[in-house]
Amino acid sequence: MTAFRFVPQRALSALLAAALSAVLISPARAAGQGASPDVAALGRGINILGYDGIWEGYPNAPFRLENLTAIRKAGFSHVRINFFGFKYMDSGNILDEAVLRRLDAVIEQVLASKLIPILDEHDTDLCQRDVPECTAKLKAFWRQIASRYAGKYPALVFEILNEPGGNMTSAEWNALLGECLAIVRGTNPKRNVVAAVLNTEELPVEQLTLPAGDGNLIVTFHYYLPLQFTHQARRGRRLSRRSAR
Numbered sequence: 001m002t003a004f005r006f007v008p009q010r011a012l013s014a015l016l017a018a019a020l021s022a023v024l025i026s027p028a029r030a031a032g033q034g035a036s037p038d039v040a041a042l043g044r045g046i047n048i049l050g051y052d053g054i055w056e057g058y059p060n061a062p063f064r065l066e067n068l069t070a071i072r073k074a075g076f077s078h079v080r081i082n083f084f085g086f087k088y089m090d091s092g093n094i095l096d097e098a099v100l101r102r103l104d105a106v107i108e109q110v111l112a113s114k115l116i117p118i119l120d121e122h123d124t125d126l127c128q129r130d131v132p133e134c135t136a137k138l139k140a141f142w143r144q145i146a147s148r149y150a151g152k153y154p155a156l157v158f159e160i161l162n163e164p165g166g167n168m169t170s171a172e173w174n175a176l177l178g179e180c181l182a183i184v185r186g187t188n189p190k191r192n193v194v195a196a197v198l199n200t201e202e203l204p205v206e207q208l209t210l211p212a213g214d215g216n217l218i219v220t221f222h223y224y225l226p227l228q229f230t231h232q233a234r235r236g237r238r239l240s241r242r243s244a245r
């Protein structure tokens with residue numbers, strides 16, 4: 001039980017959602033095959049650092065990097081770094097170098113702890129609300145991240161965007177995803193990349209369009225029902241009507 005004392009209450013619902021997220025196999029690997037060794041190695045994972053002061057330079061705020069050892073001992077194989085990159089961009093959508101160096105250090109610590117890091121761009125709210133602004137920022141984000149990590153940290157997995165949806169249609173998401181994948185593949189041709197299904201109640205898996213021949217894609221969707229279980233840490237907040245189903 002003590003292995004989980006480091007999980008802040010604010011992150012509990014994200015942890016539970018991650019435990020209930022599903023991973024699919026890209027079409028390039030699906031024909032008569034199971035998951036690739038790379039996908040299988042991901043095993044179980046946990047979200048970390050989404051709302052942590054580490055990005056502003058505060059250590060142990062509240063997550064402690066030594067907790068990665070406890071995460072590994074608890075049976076997890078990967079951690080999903082919830083990174084709100086847009087917050088650290090200037091007016092020209094250039095990421096803060098100091099924050100990027102902190103991200104480097106986190107990735108290196110994760111790898112040293114024998115865990116697989118997934119770098120998840122987590123600006124869900126803006127991307128669900130303002131598709132044009134999201135488009136500009138997300139492409140700028142992956143252009144910089146892909147260039148920075150080209151040839152480095154081969155175990156590092158990229159996740160293009162957490163939970164696309166809201167005002168974003170499947171057509172818009174497919175177009176943006178395709179552009180971001182093209183950016184990433186320009187410098188990281190073999191990097192494992194996670195792509196999400198549009199985050200709606202219908203979970204339109206069949207509407208997701210992926211580039212043919214890319215054998216290093218992992219498709220994911222998040223499933224939250226029943227909300228009473230997956231959002232236990234948010235008991236004080238009004239739950240969606242979906243929780244009554």
